Every structure is written in structure tokens, then in C-alpha cells.
Amino acid sequence: MDLVVFFIASVCAIASAIAVVAQKNPFVSALALLANLASLAALMLLLEAQFVAAAQIIVYAGAVMVMFLFVIAYVGPRGEIGPGARKPWLVALSVVAALLITVEIIVVVVGASLGEVASVDGDYGSPAAIGKALVTHYLLAFEVVSVILFMAAIAGVVFGAGGRPVRLSTDQVLAKEGESAVARRREASRAALEAARDSTTGESAR
Template sequence: MEFVVFVVAAAGALAGGVGVIASRTPVRSALSLLLVLGNLAVMYLLLSAQFIAALQVIVYAGAIVVLFLFVIMLLHMRTGEGRVEKLRWQRPVSYVLSGVFLSALLWAIWTGTGTQVATSPAGFGTVESVGRSLFTTFLLPFEIASVVLLVGIIAAVVVGRPVVPPSARAHLPPPE
């Protein structure tokens, strides 16, 4: 039963992954990404990490890909044909990086087989256990992550604000 679910989810994730890079229109790419993320959530469920699975769907599928779609729709790239590529060096660099990543993965699988797999303790993956370890063992990294996120949000607001020279500010109508 578990194996069947795994095969279906893995096939779905792979199909989505191919779809992300093979789709003509950016919207289709984003949808394929959604497929990948949804299938990853199923994988988390199989690993009995239901909390992570739910968060995966809420954060990635529910928020991040929605933002992607928003940007695509606002740019109104209906045809989605890439305009002139400005960052020409990106393409070769991406090949190299994916090659490195693939070899790292293969190496990890190669060396990892045969060793003992750690058994998960009772209550693994529940909200209680994840929360407990987040707020005791990993408190400092957790708090640092929250500060980093906050910095990111403030930076986004500052970057997204229209630039107004100080001399022109006096003539602007008061903000609503």
C-alpha cells in the first residue's frame, strides 16, 4: 500500500519537475511546480511527518506559488516566450550547478545505502514533538530565522516603495 502511494507520488513529482522546465508558458511551469510540491507533501505524509506535510501545502502551495502566479499574471506574459535573455551567463552556470547537485545526490545515495536507518521515536512528526524541539533544542536557530525573515519583509517594503526625492515630499497629498 505504502509502496503504491510512493510510486504514484514519485511519478507525479517527476512529471511536475519535467513540466517546470519543459512548459512553454510560465503559468504552466508554475502549475507544474505546484504538482511537485503537492507530491512532496504526500512523501512527507509517507514519512509520518504530517505536520510538515500540512505546512508544505500551506506555505509553498498556498502562498509562494500563488505569488509566482500573481507576478506572472501582472506581467501579463500571455505567450510567455522569453524576451531577450539579459543574463546570458545564467544558462551555463545552471547546467554546472545542476550537475554538481546531481552528483552530490548520487554520492549521498551511493554512500548511504547499507548503513543503518535511524528509527523514528514515538510521536515523531506530530505537532507536539516538532514544536517541543523547535522551542527547546533549536530555539536559537529558530529565533534567528524569524529575524532573518523579518529583515526580508522590511527590505521588500523598502525596495517596493516608490522613490520620492525629499524636496518633492512636501508637495505630495497626505497619504490616506
């Protein structure tokens, strides 16, 4: 049973990883990455890491990839890459990067003793065990990462606002400038609308 799940998940992981780079459509590419993350979560389940598997789906699939897709969907309707967009130096660089990663994997796999099956106790990989490890043994790293993430969030807000004035909602305009300001704005937009209508009817009459 475990072996069957392992092979299905591995095949899915490899196939979706190839699809990520082979697909021309960025939206489909991102979906393939999502499938890859889900297959990895299945592999983690086989390694008794239920919490990490669930967290992988919630964090990567549920939050990170949503943002990827959000951006891709907004950027263009069908931003497909044609054959002309492939630059030779990029191809060369990607081959070098792939070779380096392959060498690294080989070194790690050969260097590690993968001969025997590791034995784990029943509590291994449970949320309680991971929580305990995070706030005792890895407390410093945990706190440092949380500070870094917090800084990243603030940086995101600052860059996202970009120094532009924030557009106010009707409620906020009301609170700030009173009824007359809202009425003035409404009047202005009505005038603009009427001007637009006049110009179109004028054209059709001609």
C-alpha cells in the same frame, strides 16, 4: 498501499519537475512547480511527517506560489519564450549546474547508510514534537531565522514603496485637506472628462 502511494507521488514529482523546465508558458510552469510541491508533501506523509507535509502545502503552495503566480499573471498576458531567447552560455551553465547537483545527490546517497529502515515512535513528526524541538534544541536557529524573515519583510515594504508618495484614499484626503480639496479634485476630473468628450464628439462630427 504505502508502496503504491510512493510510486504515484514519485512519478508525479518527477513529471511535474520536468514540466517546470519544459513548459514555455511561465504561468503553467509555476503551476507545475505547485504540483511538484504537492507531490513532495505526499512523500513526506509517507515518512510520518504529517506536520511538515501540511506546513509545506500551507507555506509553499498557499503563500509562496500564490505570489509567484500573482507576479507572472500581472507581468504579461502570455509571456512565452520563443526559440530565439535561448542563449548558448545559459544552456552550458545549466548543464554544469545539473551535473553538479547529480554528483551531490550521488555522494549523499552513497555516503548515507540507507540499508536499514529507521524506527520512529508514535509521537514522531507530530506538531507537539516539532514545536518542542523548535523551542528547546533549535531555539537559537529558530529565533535567528525569525529575525531574518522579519528584516526581509521590512526590506520588502521599503523596496515596494520605492520612495514614491503613497496615493491617498478619499477618506484620507478628507481628513487631511478637508471637503474643499475633495471638491476641487472632483471638479478637475470632471473638467478633464468633459474635455475628452468634446474632443471625441468633435472628431465624429468631422
